[in-house]
Amino acid sequence: MVRVTQILGAALVAGLATLGGAAFAQGGNVDAGAKVFKKCKGCHQVGKGAEHRIGPHLNGLFGRKAATYEEFNYSKGFQRIGGGGLVWHAESLDAFLENPRAMVSRTRMSFPGLKKAEDRANLIAYLRQFSDNPADIPEADPTAQGVDHDLDPAILALKGDPEYGQYLSGECTTCHQSAGGDDGIPSIVLWPEEDFVLAMHAYKSKHRIHPVMQMIAGRLGDEEIAALAAYFATLEE
Amino acid sequence: MTLNRRTFLGAAAAAASLSAPMVRAMGKPRVVVVGGGAGGATAARYIAKDSKGAIDVTLIEPTRKYYTCFFSNLYLGGFKNIEDIGHTYGGLAAGGVNVVHDWAVGVDRDAKTVSLAGGATLPYDKLILSPGIDFVEGAVEGWDLSAQNAMPHAYKAGSQSELLKAQLMAMPEGGVFAMVAPPNPFRCPPGPYERVSMVAHFLKQNNPTAKIIVADPKPKFSKMALFQEGWANHYEGMVDWIGDDFGGGNVSVDPNAMTVTIDGEETKVDVCNVIPAMKAGRIAELAGVTDGNWAPVNAADMSTKADGDVYVLGDASAQGDMPKSGFSANSQAKVCANAVRGALTGSKVFPAKFSNTCWSLIAPDDGVKVGATYEATADKIAKVDGFISQTGETADVRKTTYMESEGWYSGITADMLG
Known part of the structure; x- marks a missing residue:
């Protein structure tokens, strides 16, 4: 190969x-x-x-x-x-x-x-x-980050409450701009919910290293993370 | 018929109900916010935004341009221009907040009105006070507000910051910069020490034989190990910090002679930055919601212990474990906004949740941070978990931390002002 x-x-x-x-x-x-x-x-x-x-x-x-x-x-x-x-x-x-x-x-x-x-x-x-033409040559699995993906499917399947997410998002938007800008702190708006949930759980489990995010994610429950994911996924710029 | 108490009250009530429609246009609930800083601006913006017009929100703020205290030290160090930290209130106005540039000079909690220096009286259903700090009179012997031009505090950003910068730039070669640091609790616990770092950075570039003396009434301070490591690494021999153990609390100044006397020893100085002891902004005291220097609040919604319809945010509040910071005020404002909106419109009220992170810059690309999360208990806002930068971190980590602080500045100012 x-x-x-x-x-x-x-x-x-x-x-x-x-x-x-x-x-x-x-x-x-x-x-x-x-x-x-x-x-x-x-x-x-x-x-x-x-x-x-x-x-x-x-x-x-x-x-x-x-x-x-x-x-x-x-x-x-x-x-x-x-x-x-x-x-x-x-x-x-x-x-x-x-x-x-x-x-x-x-x-x-x-x-x-x-x-x-x-x-x-x-x-x-x-x-x-x-x-190339035809597309997707060579035939290989899509690249993706493996480390974040070992999460219980039941957690990924949770449907978040966007209203609760909107309230909780106040804790995020002190740093992450709700309009999606990025000046040293990444944009988190309009992410697919699954990626958002995976990332937050990776901070919670300390697989992702960042002290602020580990601390913030560390006290968010599964429902709260799902709520945030649901809210940020639907924000408009 | 004799006018007894009962009929008198009835008459008063009738008069009130007659006048009510004029005052309370459309019958909308009214929120008045006093102070357009990190607490007040955020609360006003969130209530207006989330209530979608169901609540009348008025913000009283005397200045037309707001200079953030956070990052004002970076201006002193030459990392920012003064205009980089200046913001107008147009975004809030466009977001549905009625912005009134005036001073709030009185609160009648029985009539539920706020009076303004310009003569107007504004009714409220809920009043949010976020007045920041004022200085305790007589806190530093020899200094009062009339001396703030000779010896600036620069602890409310704007003209005072520009004045201190001008004095720093005019220092003679090998001159002395003195700081009188405040006792706890005060606005921005790492602030004086970040300022020392930024002044040292400026002097190292422009006046390398100059000295910095700090008279401090405290035996230790925020991020002390990080700052002292940074001062030793970047500004060796320049900073002389005199803590309480060495008489740093026994200090007086003479703004005319430009002298500072620390534990009996008088020193002639070229610049003297006096940061006196602090108390809640005056309107909190006028509203009668303070106890001592600060306004005690309930952790669940930031309402005052004195009056459930009056809330106090940020530096002026006595809330428990959170430091007095712009980040804290912004965090408290969102909890408060959610509770106020719920009380006035029946919207869902979610449990209080608070957090804070404070970044400080020690030298170019050498940033550090400290932060914590908090929860509401019956007694106070209580710390849950925290972290702090470590001494000996790599240059990469410190640079990333500084870049993060830039991102945070953009984030919080957008979050406050739209």
């Missing part, structure tokens, strides 16, 4: 280079890109069966106009830039990944960017694999 990936990756990168992606004349390394992608996995899936999570899935990214999945709830910033005609290519991805908010102000993507050109090139080479 790995060997096939490398071969495919090499072929694609060569293809890209001939298309004239000046920034990528050196080419990216697919395996190194897979490692870089670990930074993205918390929010994005890619590969066979990938679905929208906190961020949209990244299959078929290349050549696609930005913010065009109807079923995904994009930030207004992204809707604007998609409407403005941004299409994802190696060059536009390179610019976006270097400093996401410089390109799309008020994106909900809480990620400061990849400062090293090499990391970006490797990541772009990795992502390029999943935009």
